[in-house]
Amino acid sequence: MAFGTVARASKRFQAFDLLATLVVVIRHDGTIVFANSALEDALGTSRRTLEGAALGNFFVDAGTLRTAIDGARTNDFATLRYEAQLRRGTQEPLPVQVTLAQTDRKAELLLEMSPQEQQVRQDREVRLLDQAQANKELIRNLAHEIKNPLGGIRGAAQLLQMEIESRDLIEYTQVIIHEADRLQSLVDRLLAPHRRPHVVGDVNIHEVCERVRSVLLAEFPHDLEVERDFDPSIPEFRGDREQLIQATLNIAHNAAQALAERRAAGDARITFRTRIARQVILNKQWWRLALELHVIDNGPGVPDSIKDRIFYPLVSGREGGTGLGLTLAQTFVQQHHGVIECDSVPGRTDFTILIPLP
Structure with missing residues (x-):
């Protein structure tokens, strides 16, 4: 494909770079006309390499793609959805849900692919x-x-x-x-x-973590290690500092109490880790950047009996607990248009606070 043709196609479809889903425009012979930046990231391949290549080379089963293209070309359907797997070099194939539709030009087809893990x-x-x-x-x-x-x-x-x-x-x-x-x-x-009113100001997430860390170490001065793993490039953002301190403290304090056996053994550890997430969908809204704050502990994990209910009010895995800490934390984070997620197995529990960044 000539450079001028590629440039024109990229300009015509540049709005697709704003989408978090993977988007590719192809000809009826399967040749890629345009690939958005999300697809570049997912495949670990530059747009320049993708454009002009055969899309079937990036699917585990190219036969299904060929059948779908043939059906679109012969007008058997206007839109088709099916599941497939994308090749990603040495990484595991990526399961995706493919939606194939015709564009305003009959010679082109549009494929939008949503990673199934993202859909979940x-x-x-x-x-x-x-x-x-x-x-x-x-x-x-x-x-x-x-x-x-x-x-x-x-x-x-x-x-x-x-x-x-x-x-x-x-x-x-x-x-x-x-x-x-x-x-x-x-x-x-x-x-x-x-x-309580939502008091908005400039928030430095690392100052929030340091405040929570000092509270934890004051309560557990001898038998708890609290590690930092910060990304210093994370910018300040607008939010309610006290609410975020309380939300983080509720999560971290629950973790410290769950680490009773580890504290007795002398190897209890909580890690605060901050990262930037890109192209994130939170509460049905797309954000270019989001803050990820992980509160990770090496405790026994969340009991299976309450894993699906830990953010419900009055649900607690600890004797004597009120079951309000995580409920309030989730409420405070959602007031920042974010969400708290939990991934827990014995020996590692990771509560992740996700908050969109402007």
Whole structure:
């Protein structure tokens, strides 16, 4: 293909470089006319190398692609979807969902490929978002339903305590008052993230990590190692610093408590790792850049029985836990248009905070 033709094609399709999905435009003979930057990254091959090459060379099964092209060429369908695998040099093939459609020029076809792992992740994020919204409504309704009768119970116990003289009976009323106060505190914690205003300012994520690290080391000064693995190129961004400190602290503190056996053995470790993610879809929106903050521990892992429910309110894997820490953390991060993900196996648990960057 002549250089001028390549340049014109690249200019005509340059909008596809904004997409996170893999996009390629081909002729009916399978020759690549244009490949977007996401496909370049996925294949580890430059656009100059891809354009003019046969697309079938990059598929594990080129026969299915050929059949799809023939069907489009003979107008058997307007759009076709199927699953395939992309070759990536020495790496494992990449499973993708292929959507093949005709362009405005009859001699060209457009293929959009979504990595299946990316699709799974997007589906999971949608579920988390829906779950968080349902949790928010449940918490608000439940808290308000508890709050009013709770005040009445406490007030009645106080009045009763003023009328009785028996020390044994007073102890009972004090138990009622104490438990009412404890439930009131729980209700306040449930409502806290919905009451507190979102205070936006410039946030340095490494300052957030250092603050959390100092709190952890103050509580576990002798038996916990807290490592840093920072990417210094990550820019400041607009956000609520205190909310992000609280979200990170809730995750890290859970990790430190889960490391009880490791702390006793003297090899407990938590790592804060920051990285830049590129071309990320968060909450159904595409972002060119996103912050990745990993909180990694070498503990026993999240119990299988609660892995799918760890962000639900009042779900805890620790005896005596309230099950609010991760729920509040997820709420705070979602207020920054982000999400928290968890990947856990025995010996390594990785909570990842993803927040879009401008």
